[in-house]
Amino acid sequence: MMKFRKVCAFLLIVFTTLSCKKSREATDLTREPLIPIPVSIEATESVFEITRSTEIYVDDGDVALNKIGEYLAARLRPATGFPLKVIDSKKQADKGISLTLDGADETLGEEGYELTITEDQMKLTAPNYAGIFRGVQTIRQLLRYHIESTTTQKGPWEISTGTIQDYPTYPVRSAMLDVARHFFTVEEVKQYIDLIAEYKMNTLHLHLTDDQGWRIEIKSWPNLTVHGGSTQVKGGKGGFYSQEDYKEIVQYASDRYITVIPEIDMPGHTNAALASYPELNCNDNPPELYTGTEVGFSSLCVDKDITYKFVEDVVREVASLTPGSYFHLGGDESHTTKKNDFIKFIDRSQEIVLKYGKTPIGWEEISQSKLQKNTVVQFWSDAEHARNAIKQGAKLIMSPANKAYLDMSYDSTTTLGQHWAAYIEVDSAYMWDPASIVPGISQDNILGIEAPLWSETLMTMRDLEYMAFPRILGHAEVGWSPASARDWDSYKRRLAQHGPRLEARGINFYKSKLVSWAD
Numbered sequence: 001m002m003k004f005r006k007v008c009a010f011l012l013i014v015f016t017t018l019s020c021k022k023s024r025e026a027t028d029l030t031r032e033p034l035i036p037i038p039v040s041i042e043a044t045e046s047v048f049e050i051t052r053s054t055e056i057y058v059d060d061g062d063v064a065l066n067k068i069g070e071y072l073a074a075r076l077r078p079a080t081g082f083p084l085k086v087i088d089s090k091k092q093a094d095k096g097i098s099l100t101l102d103g104a105d106e107t108l109g110e111e112g113y114e115l116t117i118t119e120d121q122m123k124l125t126a127p128n129y130a131g132i133f134r135g136v137q138t139i140r141q142l143l144r145y146h147i148e149s150t151t152t153q154k155g156p157w158e159i160s161t162g163t164i165q166d167y168p169t170y171p172v173r174s175a176m177l178d179v180a181r182h183f184f185t186v187e188e189v190k191q192y193i194d195l196i197a198e199y200k201m202n203t204l205h206l207h208l209t210d211d212q213g214w215r216i217e218i219k220s221w222p223n224l225t226v227h228g229g230s231t232q233v234k235g236g237k238g239g240f241y242s243q244e245d246y247k248e249i250v251q252y253a254s255d256r257y258i259t260v261i262p263e264i265d266m267p268g269h270t271n272a273a274l275a276s277y278p279e280l281n282c283n284d285n286p287p288e289l290y291t292g293t294e295v296g297f298s299s300l301c302v303d304k305d306i307t308y309k310f311v312e313d314v315v316r317e318v319a320s321l322t323p324g325s326y327f328h329l330g331g332d333e334s335h336t337t338k339k340n341d342f343i344k345f346i347d348r349s350q351e352i353v354l355k356y357g358k359t360p361i362g363w364e365e366i367s368q369s370k371l372q373k374n375t376v377v378q379f380w381s382d383a384e385h386a387r388n389a390i391k392q393g394a395k396l397i398m399s400p401a402n403k404a405y406l407d408m409s410y411d412s413t414t415t416l417g418q419h420w421a422a423y424i425e426v427d428s429a430y431m432w433d434p435a436s437i438v439p440g441i442s443q444d445n446i447l448g449i450e451a452p453l454w455s456e457t458l459m460t461m462r463d464l465e466y467m468a469f470p471r472i473l474g475h476a477e478v479g480w481s482p483a484s485a486r487d488w489d490s491y492k493r494r495l496a497q498h499g500p501r502l503e504a505r506g507i508n509f510y511k512s513k514l515v516s517w518a519d
């Protein structure tokens, strides 16, 4: 009898251990704090576990998939301490982590993906590599925040089971970095690229030139960087990217399925160029370098032929280094350029951009000129300019300054930033809809969104991080997730869980009191 009881007790323990193995915690994939929130999630309430023996399978001989597999492994190895081998697999894998284009649903589009998680396997399929890369970001966020640590952490590394189908609402989700007012190094730009990649952004707009500095080497006009790149706001030493540096940034971004849009801001915002070459000034008299923060006082000399030779040389060199299809020609706040001159300049500059095979983008003021067929207009404040743009058939990138400008202070106590457009708290930076900003403009007119980070008051990476985080997560969701899925209460709950994740990555973020940050 005693023996029978012991056996029973033993069996009970074995059974409870076995049956509990997969339900250690109730899991529900629909409740994971993903940002941006996916289009659809179905939960099957079990868990998949990444273990020491988990391998990452990719389609045999597919170099690009193998690279994404290695990228995923590199993100997961430090915290798990597991080898996570990436394996070219001849047949579709039925275990471990599998990344495949095989049998993908084409309707998921350029960046869409499907993630199917069972107890035995986590399978990521997409019709294109970009979709696989975006899906990999989802996998990262499905793991406990400790996964972001650079040192080995205690497991288990479990992921709730179920299926996620996901694709972006807007094709362009961009972050702009102003490297002209204060210069940021190649390494710092790469860090920023890594940060935006996690939230499925796909574009980095580099504001490469402004009154305070010219930051990209132009071989045919070397003094632009030698002199024009030699300082910055408040007179620091400035800096610039050699063409090799710039190519390195472009490649790094491209490895993360992020396109770089270079901006050469013209005809205003050009003091650094005017100071470097006397002949670009109407009176041949170069101004001093400028280290203040006023805007709208400089202009290229629109009537001189040399001006267009300059524009063409710059566009040709920068376009040849840029695989992406866009070239941003600026066009904002040219307050000292006469309106007719401005129009004439933008008309000619668009033609030059097209001549070198790129699609022009300009700030909203360019809608006063005759827009070329595919020219894109970037809205920042004036509804009339936006309506003029769509009347001409142009598409818009939406960057409403009072919502999307990351250099706007959070509130009156923020020591960094400006507040000419608004104070932008974390809720305000989330609660905007690109298609409802300008009456008469709908989703069809909109190519995407951009969150610009102007750097007049930002000197270090920590400064950049503080202004961008956590607001940029909100903008990423505004651009990716359908309007119907966006909701402040849901977002706030998910964002709270991202606090420790941002901390684990060492990001200096603003801990808004509006959010109950998780420990």
Ligand code: TNX
Pocket: 295, 332, 333, 363, 380, 401, 405, 407, 418, 454, 455, 456
């Ligand atoms: C406006 S809006 C600018 C930038 C400034 C920024 C500061 C626009 C296209 N230009 O030149 O850096 O405000 O917030």
